[in-house]
Amino acid sequence: MILKDSELKKVCGGSITATFINAIVKGLSLLIELGKSLGSSFRRITSGQTCSIE
Numbered sequence: 001m002i003l004k005d006s007e008l009k010k011v012c013g014g015s016i017t018a019t020f021i022n023a024i025v026k027g028l029s030l031l032i033e034l035g036k037s038l039g040s041s042f043r044r045i046t047s048g049q050t051c052s053i054e
Helices: 018-047
Strands: none
Touching: none
16 A cells, blocks of 8 residues: 555654663663672672782
8 A cells, every 4th residue: 555645744653662662771771780780899898808909
């Protein structure tokens, strides 16, 4: 089915796009990785298992 120009101008897209969802997922992944890194560092510091800088 081929649409005419006047019909194409009436087409409305959705408010949520795949790019928007991808950005949200990447942001959440970044927060999760940051939390893992901070948690691991905090656990190593509190347990005294850090490498000494000399």
